[in-house]
Amino acid sequence: MSLWWTLVDHPVFEPGELQHPWDVVIVGGGFSGLWTAHHLIEQNPALKIAILEKNQVGSGASGRNGGWASALYPVDDKELRKTFSPEVVHELHMHLRQTIDDVADFISKENIDCGFQKAGSLIIARNQGQFQRLGTHIEEGYVRLDVRETNARIRMRGALGSVYTPNCASLNPAALVVGLANSLQCRGVSIFENTPAFIQPEGAVLVDTMQVRATFVVRAIEAYLENTRDQVPIYSLMIASEPLPSEVLQEIGVENRETFAEASHLVTYAQRTADGRLAIGGRGAPYTWRSRRNDASEHHRRDHDRLRKMAREWFPVLEKFEFNHSWGGAVGVTRDWAPYVRTGENYGEMGGYAGDGVAFSYLAGGVMADLILQKDSARTHLPFVQWRGPRWEPEPFRWIGINSAIRLSGMADKEEKRRNRPSRIMKILSKITGQ
Numbered sequence: 001m002s003l004w005w006t007l008v009d010h011p012v013f014e015p016g017e018l019q020h021p022w023d024v025v026i027v028g029g030g031f032s033g034l035w036t037a038h039h040l041i042e043q044n045p046a047l048k049i050a051i052l053e054k055n056q057v058g059s060g061a062s063g064r065n066g067g068w069a070s071a072l073y074p075v076d077d078k079e080l081r082k083t084f085s086p087e088v089v090h091e092l093h094m095h096l097r098q099t100i101d102d103v104a105d106f107i108s109k110e111n112i113d114c115g116f117q118k119a120g121s122l123i124i125a126r127n128q129g130q131f132q133r134l135g136t137h138i139e140e141g142y143v144r145l146d147v148r149e150t151n152a153r154i155r156m157r158g159a160l161g162s163v164y165t166p167n168c169a170s171l172n173p174a175a176l177v178v179g180l181a182n183s184l185q186c187r188g189v190s191i192f193e194n195t196p197a198f199i200q201p202e203g204a205v206l207v208d209t210m211q212v213r214a215t216f217v218v219r220a221i222e223a224y225l226e227n228t229r230d231q232v233p234i235y236s237l238m239i240a241s242e243p244l245p246s247e248v249l250q251e252i253g254v255e256n257r258e259t260f261a262e263a264s265h266l267v268t269y270a271q272r273t274a275d276g277r278l279a280i281g282g283r284g285a286p287y288t289w290r291s292r293r294n295d296a297s298e299h300h301r302r303d304h305d306r307l308r309k310m311a312r313e314w315f316p317v318l319e320k321f322e323f324n325h326s327w328g329g330a331v332g333v334t335r336d337w338a339p340y341v342r343t344g345e346n347y348g349e350m351g352g353y354a355g356d357g358v359a360f361s362y363l364a365g366g367v368m369a370d371l372i373l374q375k376d377s378a379r380t381h382l383p384f385v386q387w388r389g390p391r392w393e394p395e396p397f398r399w400i401g402i403n404s405a406i407r408l409s410g411m412a413d414k415e416e417k418r419r420n421r422p423s424r425i426m427k428i429l430s431k432i433t434g435q
């Protein structure tokens, strides 16, 4: 279980009968499904909406993530500009930034105690390779901080400098799921837990043998999508400490609770929680054959140990403290790393957030609601709307390709540490993958 779920109580839902004809049935009770319901009911309170969740709301990535509500987008600007005009790319960033404030407004209006704190985010270089890369590649919304400015915010061992964006908040995601789901229930949305649903190709929904009648069906299961070449699950693992003594927190820094990461190729992410813990995550766990979801991948001991070691390298003061929470989950990644919200006549699907879905799902849910209600809005023209990228390669090429990329990313990090210059391995790899 994630740390986050040990800190909040799961709500009780009383959804009534499933046999009604519904206006909208949403399969998946994570942020995507919940925010879609939120935007629909905001615009039309009379809609009859059912959310079908196979386990419990937030039992997927939404209740297990690093709690960065960021304005990050998985495709970088250079890549986006190959297809979209600079104006559209800029518009996307404006929406991504605004989304954090919209989520903040919702949290404050609903009085949700989820430790939300918008203090920005730091990406820290700890060797010359990372430092040079950070210097040459600055995305919209970021500023560079020198070593002194970096150390004023965070005392990470070996820091040479960082980039900072104010556009990120940290939160307990499970507490937000609970607050959002409770709010939806109060507004008449029916949430059915322990209700696995099967979406047939033409959009009809089956629960056991019962066909659920709906005018519109939404698939909001992100990384739970299986047996497809449209998207793959990539595992991301996390650890968290117990609340740390104040002198230790003082030594570490991030007093304002900026989220932070090392500028490594293998993704890392961390936050200082509202109750004074460190919650730290990273990629590197192997991809599973045929994109099968696999519980063992969420508890990959080697990767949890690697995270513990990394935490102590970052902050030697942690040597004598335990990280006794460990968990993991999968993120949905498309072949071109582009997220999507797509609809047909009476069916919609969303996902592919590649690990950036906490705040983004609010925007994606808003787009999905507008498309269902046939509303032409500024957000329905953003790059991810109706986007369909290339498919992943068939196996065994997919397995070989993804696991090689994960291994090479780890090797590239070692290369940069050793040679103090940007990795050559990564230069070649990014040419092959387009990332």
Ligand SMILES: Cc1cc2nc3c(=O)[nH]c(=O)nc-3n(C[C@H](O)[C@H](O)[C@H](O)COP(=O)(O)OP(=O)(O)OC[C@H]3O[C@@H](n4cnc5c(N)ncnc54)[C@H](O)[C@@H]3O)c2cc1C
Pocket (backbone or CB within 6 Å): 027, 028, 029, 030, 031, 032, 033, 052, 053, 054, 055, 056, 057, 058, 059, 060, 061, 062, 063, 064, 065, 066, 067, 068, 069, 070, 195, 196, 197, 198, 220, 221, 222, 223, 224, 236, 237, 238, 269, 281, 328, 329, 330, 331, 351, 353, 354, 355, 356, 357, 358, 359, 360, 361
């Ligand atoms: C370890 C980890 C760390 C992450 N860190 C961050 C972060 O810091 N910031 C960030 O922005 N993003 C992060 N992410 C990604 C983010 O959590 C996801 O992008 C986001 O939560 C996706 O929400 P979702 O609702 O689309 O999917 P999910 O939350 O996975 O919800 C899908 C739901 O569908 C249900 N479901 C599946 N199949 C069926 C079915 N047949 N019938 C009914 N229900 C079904 C599942 O049980 C699940 O509850 C992280 C992800 C992980 C795993």
